[in-house]
């Protein structure tokens with residue numbers, strides 16, 4: 001699905017990603033954990049195509065294509081999705097309006113016919129029910145006046161609508177109460193198939209009780225420094241990151 | 251008198267004076283004024299950001315040919331009257347008026363006497379009186395709620411043609427009416443000039459809404475002088491949407507003369523190329539217990555320039571006034587510019603007033619967010635621009651006018667709807 005090799009990225013002359021390797025196959029769920037400022041969101045942004053970052057070295061292959069060569073919107077149409085740690089508010093642009101534009105631009109790109117208004121609305125109903133998003137929120141301006149939890153649910157709603165191949169969830173669990181967490185996790189699990197994959201960035205093992213990862217990676221100082229089974233998350237939560245730093249020092 | 255030949259009014263030299271004589275005293279004063287009038291320069295405060303020198307490069311002519319290659323309409327359900335270069339196009343005008351509405355053509359008028367509000371010592375008002383092509387007086391009878399909108403269409407056609415037109419509207423007590431003014435240019439019209447004048451009386455308890463669509467072309471000149479008097483308990487709403495034009499100046503002057511009035515001014519201007527649009531508005535609260543609400547929004551691309559100058563006066567006796575005024579702008583390029591000056595002059599002490607002006611760019615974070623959902627940069631920008639002007643467009647109560655405006659914006663800018 002995606003193969004990241006020796007990725008180096010800097011912003012404002014400061015190197016944030018320093019030789020990152022990661023490979024993910026279809027059907028897998030990978031968790032990425034790591035201390036604040038280690039580069040988790042940077043990795044997500046670089047994959048999504050944010051222009052602020054300069055890629056100085058390395059390669060990313062997405063479904064056999066050179067991801068770094070594509071525009072942000074092209075990556076999305078090819079099936080990449082990023083659920084933001086901090087989703088922006090866009091006053092005046094309705095969720096539904098923009099999703100219809102997004103879906104139809106994606107379909108046009110893939111050589112498919114535009115979706116009828118009726119099919120689209122049926123899909124909105126189905127997917128908003130999946131994440132228990134109030135249908136009223138679905139038609140309001142994107143994230144405007146949404147609570148923190150509603151914003152996160154709206155990200156998963158959009159993911160459900162766009163049916164990506166690879167979804168990156170950047171701290172989607174932060175700020176969610178336990179019910180919202182279960183709803184979001186349920187959404188992700190329902191959408192999971194043998195053809196798609198998910199990267200879950202989180203600080204808390206709690207989320208991984210609901211979304212069970214195949215692998216847990218530790219991102220530290222711009223590199224993946226440790227990879228293990230799901231039990232690694234528990235260990236990290238109990239012991240913190242110091243023991244990993246010590247291991248690295250040896 | 252100045253001998254500087256650049257300043258004199260040269261662009262009217264070829265014009266024939268009008269035979270229309272609706273207010274002889276005023277017309278005489280206008281003629282006297284024009285004898286040694288000069289073109290205002292940017293040193294003149296009222297024209298600080300709008301250069302008129304270009305006008306003197308054209309020798310305008312009058313033209314009575316009213317044939318058009320196509321018809322123009324905004325609200326298909328309206329009662330429509332069409333003027334081409336200021337001349338009535340009979341074949342494009344409805345003869346049947348809604349109940350309670352009476353229309354008098356100023357050309358050939360023998361019966362009606364008018365006391366005009368036009369200032370004959372202001373250049374474009376004076377030119378309008380002196381060279382009037384034609385005009386109409388729309389009268390709405392007492393207690394009549396007119397269901398069918400009245401639509402007055404103006405089309406510019408040909409080269410270097412000027413239209414000097416006056417519209418006079420009187421909405422009598424307890425009447426209600428929606429008037430649409432559409433300003434267009436035929437394909438190929440070059441360097442034409444619409445010198446437009448509007449005078450309105452909104453009488454006690456009347457409700458008048460005016461939808462003004464300016465959709466001429468990038469070479470057209472358009473100057474509007476609009477004078478509105480509101481009597482007590484009346485409501486006046488104007489939507490001014492400038493979709494296309496070369497050099498556009500709207501002078502909108504509203505005097506609120508009676509208590510308990512409501513006044514609404516909404517406008518948009520959406521510019522590209524080298525277009526220039528200047529909105530000067532005045533709301534003059536002379537009496538207590540009134541409210542006014544003004545919102546203008548502009549989007550400027552390329553080398554276009556916008557001007558917003560909004561004045562709200564609250565006179566000494568005008569207590570308990572609520573007056574709001576806001577102007578917001580988005581610049582889409584580094585070379586576009588806006589001069590925005592909202593002004594409140596308050597002489598009363600028990601009032602609620604606010605004003606504000608903002609100018610910014612499109613939110614890059616929002617564009618990126620939309621792109622990550624698969625939306626192209628262009629569509630993302632269009633979605634944001636549309637969202638920005640929607641706050642103004644949603645105030646157009648006439649659904650057909652709103653749809654027309656939105657679809658024209660879609661044609662011109664390819665905005666996703």
Ligand SMILES: Nc1ncnc2c1ncn2[C@@H]1O[C@H](COP(=O)(O)OP(=O)(O)OP(=O)(O)O)[C@@H](O)[C@H]1O
Pocket residue numbers: 011012016034035036037038039040041042043052085
């Ligand atoms: N646009 C930027 N300009 C300057 N510095 C940046 C920018 N983006 C990220 N950084 C810096 O890069 C480093 C990594 O940030 P990043 O947001 O990727 O961390 P993170 O692992 O997601 O942290 P957290 O757990 O707090 O979300 C930080 O030191 C941050 O300050």
Ligand SMILES: [Mg+2]
Pocket residue numbers: 040041042085170171
């Ligand atoms: Mg982060």
